[in-house]
Amino acid sequence: MEASTIWWILAGIAIAAELLTGGIYLLMISTGLAAGAIAAHLGLGLPAQISTAAIIGVLAVLLCRRIRGRRMPELPAAANPDLNLDIGETLHVPEWNSDGTARIPYRGSQWTVVLRPGSLPSTGLYRVIEVQGNRLIVDKA
Incomplete structure (x- = not known):
């Protein structure tokens, strides 16, 4: 069996494992394994194939970690608001109770409304x- 075939099989196994686990890092490792397969297609020796796979795989994982670290918390x-469509909606509060709450009709039922701390x-x-x-x-609109 050709060395490139072994690399492609390993890349396929890594992709299948990534689909089963849902982790993106196995996909980055499979990128390195695919780079090893390409190195084998180019006729490089086994040490060069392993080095290529390792370098590309590690760089892909580091790049992925860096990109994920920059995302907004x-x-x-x-x-x-992406999970709860009520966030950002406006409502009218006609009166407040002495404890800082109000009961208002909202979306067909009575809801308890509470002010954000520090608001009057x-x-x-x-x-x-x-x-x-x-x-x-709520906060004043």
Whole structure:
């Protein structure tokens, strides 16, 4: 069996393992294995194939880690507008209770509205900034 065939089989196994586990790093390792296969196609010796696979695989993993490290930190689910469509919606609060909460109709049911800490209660429009269970945390719009 040709050396390039072995490299391609190893790359395929790494891709299959990545599909089963969901980890992106195995995909980066398979990139290195594919580079080893290309080195074998070019007629390089076994030490050069192994070096090529190792260098490309490690560089791919490091590049992936660097890109993932630069991403914005994810918001908690309660404050993430991508997960909770209520965040960013505006609502009218006609009056506040003495404990700093209000009960308003929203989306067909009664919701408890709570002000963001440090805000003063007043009537008017508010924007939902977080949802905690059945409580809407709001800030003045």
